[in-house]
Amino acid sequence: MIGFAILLVYIAIFAGSFLIVRFLVKKATRDFTSLKTVTFGDESAVTSNRTASVVSVLTIFLIWGSFTGSAWVPGFLHAPGPFVGETSFTYTLETADGERDDATVFVRVVDFGEEVEKFEVDPGEGIARNDAVAMPASRSTTILFDKNDEATRKDGARVVAIDGTPIAPGDEVKTDAGRFTLTDKGAISFAPPAGLQMEPIWLPPPEAVVARMVEIASEGYRDSTLWQHLGYSLFRVIAGFFFGALLGIPLGYAMGLSNWFRGWFEPIVEFMRPVPPLALIPLVIIWFGIGETGKIILLFLASLWIMAIAARAGVSGVNISKVHAAYSLGASKLQIMRYVIMPNSLPEIFTGARVAMGVCWGTVVAAELVAASEGAGMMIMVASKFQLTDIVLMGIILIGVIGFGIDILMRKAENYLVPWKGRS
Amino acid sequence: MTGLSIENISMRFDLPNGTSVQALKDVSLHLNEGELMSVLGPSGCGKTTLLNIVAGFLAPTEGQVVMNGHTVTGPDAERGMVFQQGALFEWMNVRENVSFGPRMKGQKEAEWGDNVDHLLDVTGLGDFKDKAIYELSGGMQQRVALARCLANDPDVILMDEPLGALDALTREKMQGLVLKLWKETGKTIILITHSVEEAILLGERLLVMAPRPGRIHKEYRLPFADMGVGGDLRAVKHADGYAETREEILEMIWNMEEEIMGRMEEQK
Ligand SMILES: Nc1ncnc2c1ncn2[C@@H]1O[C@H](COP(=O)(O)OP(=O)(O)O)[C@@H](O)[C@H]1O
Numbered sequence: 001m002i003g004f005a006i007l008l009v010y011i012a013i014f015a016g017s018f019l020i021v022r023f024l025v026k027k028a029t030r031d032f033t034s035l036k037t038v039t040f041g042d043e044s045a046v047t048s049n050r051t052a053s054v055v056s057v058l059t060i061f062l063i064w065g066s067f068t069g070s071a072w073v074p075g076f077l078h079a080p081g082p083f084v085g086e087t088s089f090t091y092t093l094e095t096a097d098g099e100r101d102d103a104t105v106f107v108r109v110v111d112f113g114e115e116v117e118k119f120e121v122d123p124g125e126g127i128a129r130n131d132a133v134a135m136p137a138s139r140s141t142t143i144l145f146d147k148n149d150e151a152t153r154k155d156g157a158r159v160v161a162i163d164g165t166p167i168a169p170g171d172e173v174k175t176d177a178g179r180f181t182l183t184d185k186g187a188i189s190f191a192p193p194a195g196l197q198m199e200p201i202w203l204p205p206p207e208a209v210v211a212r213m214v215e216i217a218s219e220g221y222r223d224s225t226l227w228q229h230l231g232y233s234l235f236r237v238i239a240g241f242f243f244g245a246l247l248g249i250p251l252g253y254a255m256g257l258s259n260w261f262r263g264w265f266e267p268i269v270e271f272m273r274p275v276p277p278l279a280l281i282p283l284v285i286i287w288f289g290i291g292e293t294g295k296i297i298l299l300f301l302a303s304l305w306i307m308a309i310a311a312r313a314g315v316s317g318v319n320i321s322k323v324h325a326a327y328s329l330g331a332s333k334l335q336i337m338r339y340v341i342m343p344n345s346l347p348e349i350f351t352g353a354r355v356a357m358g359v360c361w362g363t364v365v366a367a368e369l370v371a372a373s374e375g376a377g378m379m380i381m382v383a384s385k386f387q388l389t390d391i392v393l394m395g396i397i398l399i400g401v402i403g404f405g406i407d408i409l410m411r412k413a414e415n416y417l418v419p420w421k422g423r424s
Numbered sequence: 425m426t427g428l429s430i431e432n433i434s435m436r437f438d439l440p441n442g443t444s445v446q447a448l449k450d451v452s453l454h455l456n457e458g459e460l461m462s463v464l465g466p467s468g469c470g471k472t473t474l475l476n477i478v479a480g481f482l483a484p485t486e487g488q489v490v491m492n493g494h495t496v497t498g499p500d501a502e503r504g505m506v507f508q509q510g511a512l513f514e515w516m517n518v519r520e521n522v523s524f525g526p527r528m529k530g531q532k533e534a535e536w537g538d539n540v541d542h543l544l545d546v547t548g549l550g551d552f553k554d555k556a557i558y559e560l561s562g563g564m565q566q567r568v569a570l571a572r573c574l575a576n577d578p579d580v581i582l583m584d585e586p587l588g589a590l591d592a593l594t595r596e597k598m599q600g601l602v603l604k605l606w607k608e609t610g611k612t613i614i615l616i617t618h619s620v621e622e623a624i625l626l627g628e629r630l631l632v633m634a635p636r637p638g639r640i641h642k643e644y645r646l647p648f649a650d651m652g653v654g655g656d657l658r659a660v661k662h663a664d665g666y667a668e669t670r671e672e673i674l675e676m677i678w679n680m681e682e683e684i685m686g687r688m689e690e691q692k
């Protein structure tokens with residue numbers, strides 16, 4: 001229900017902002033592409049619309065804030081919240097002898113995170129007596145109305161109407177106060193209007209996540225500060241990738257240059273390539289425990305095959321004319337290796353390194369989810385056990401941001417070191 | 425004996441499906457030092473194969489190549505190669521590309537610097553020394569390839585359609601450059617081309633090859649290369665005999681192509 005509402009809002013913003021931006025910024029740009037008459041089907045005419053990106057990110061925060069009742073989103077943009085405050089309803093009790101009496105139930109619904117405190121009301125007169133119920137917002141509660149009544153369910157008494165509307169076990173009655181059903185045993189189950197907002201335990205508002213981040217950055221979580229957790233994960237990735245590249249690249253070169261090496265390692269590489277590194281986690285834990293060694297070996301294995309395959313592709317991708325030209329210019333095998341094969345394979349190696357870094361980052365988080373005493377994955381795993389959804393969210397966001405940052409750094413390094421990539 | 429001798433070369437490629445292609449059959453010829461020979465022929469007649477054998481990248485199934493008295497067994501700096509394209513090192517700038525040969529021999533910049541800079545000037549690359557390869561036009565890239573080959577001072581230069589990927593105007597300028605460098609350096613050159621005009625303009629000797637199996641069909645000795653040196657290549661096209669030679673060779677190649685087509689029809 002909430003999911004459907006969010007989807008509708010999202011589509012509406014997507015389409016609405018498109019129309020608005022189109023209308024407002026229509027003739028503002030005058031570059032070469034704007035003069036093209038054929039753009040549909042011309043991929044080079046499609047660029048990433050910056051406005052759309054900005055609106056897209058803002059929309060996510062807007063929807064997040066709106067459906068969590070965030071203080072950062074103005075109140076009129078909030079999705080309808082759950083009912084909070086005092087309400088009441090009457091129920092009609094019929095005894096086994098057919099006598100009827102009404103009584104009122106006073107319900108106090110408290111907001112998320114507030115204390116639910118019991119309170120008293122005047123029980124009134126008659127067979128059925130008034131009740132007082134306190135409950136948290138957006139939940140349903142079972143009301144044992146007959147604790148103070150003169151005729152109880154054990155005596156054969158039962159509820160026959162809510163606010164005058166007849167009700168029987170299995171029926172549902174909706175009134176302004178909320179939704180009522182009778183349980184199998186005849187108790188009243190009551191749910192006040194839940195609204196469309198999410199409970200913080202499912203999805204905390206953005207400011208809660210930020211506050212939690214500030215708190216963990218300064219005070220730490222589980223004996224390590226936030227930066228230590230992230231630092232551990234990063235260190236494992238870099239160490240694992242480093243050793244993977246250190247062994248994988250020469251292995252790939254050897255496979256690209258020698259029949260024997262290719263024959264020897266091909267079955268191993270082709271077998272290990274489709275094995276997801278995640279599937280190795282249990283074995284690595286059995287062999288090396290949950291310490292640093294195991295993690296680094298896991299990431300080493302994750303990057304080894306990728307780097308080996310990339311280096312091999314780099315060697316086989318060399319234009320044979322380049323090698324021939326170098327031989328005709330008097331280069332030795334070693335010089336061909338150093339001045340032709342190695343630089344020529346750099347673009348492929350960089351592509352491989354970017355893939356390997358991505359895989360390593362994903363694998364380290366997964367490995368920490370399974371077992372670790374520090375790290376980004378461990379942080380969100382432990383937090384989820386205590387239902388600290390804000391820490392889980394914060395962790396996920398930071399993991400995404402760091403993964404993205406790694407890729408950007410790799411791309412920058414690539415542009416700097418391999419400027420000829422894709423241009424020859 | 426000095427010069428380059430190609431002695432009874434045959435080349436058969438055995439294909440994985442059990443059949444084989446006779447790419448060359450009994451090809452023999454001799455080039456004296458300083459000769460420029462252009463090679464023409466319909467595509468698939470074994471020109472590239474012949475050049476690869478002379479360069480030492482392929483061993484012939486029969487026959488041998490003898491260069492200045494010794495048999496060719498592999499690539500060597502005495503036989504430089506200029507490829508159609510894609511053979512420059514993109515990770516080096518223009519000057520590093522041109523000085524590749526001397527540097528691989530372990531020479532210091534003091535030894536090769538003057539010569540390389542001179543070659544860069546001669547080929548009109550003086551202002552592009554520090555440019556990256558991918559910043560150059562196709563014509564300039566071929567000049568780099570030429571300069572790189574010359575900087576290594578080979579005895580023989582082998583060119584496989586070196587100007588094939590260039591536009592007509594650039595191509596004409598490059599033809600002039602090739603002639604000029606040939607006369608200045610006195611190198612022995614084998615130049616493969618699929619342009620009949622280019623073959624006539626540049627080839628002191630002109631070899632026409634025939635396909636299936638690849639063999640020498642006819643050889644010409646032409647005066648046009650000497651006329652063209654230092655002069656106007658376009659004027660040469662109006663010289664006596666040029667038009668007749670051109671027509672004769674075009675006719676010859678045309679007939680070969682017809683024959684190939686005919687044979688393909690028969691096979692069907
Ligand atoms: N490595 C090879 N394997 C099999 N056949 C080849 C190979 N190289 C060339 N050939 C065949 O040899 C013949 C001559 O090829 P090539 O020398 O490239 O001709 P050209 O350069 O004159 O166009 C062609 O029929 C070609 O298919």
Ligand SMILES: [Mg+2]
Nearest residue numbers: 471472473584
């Ligand atoms: Mg060819």
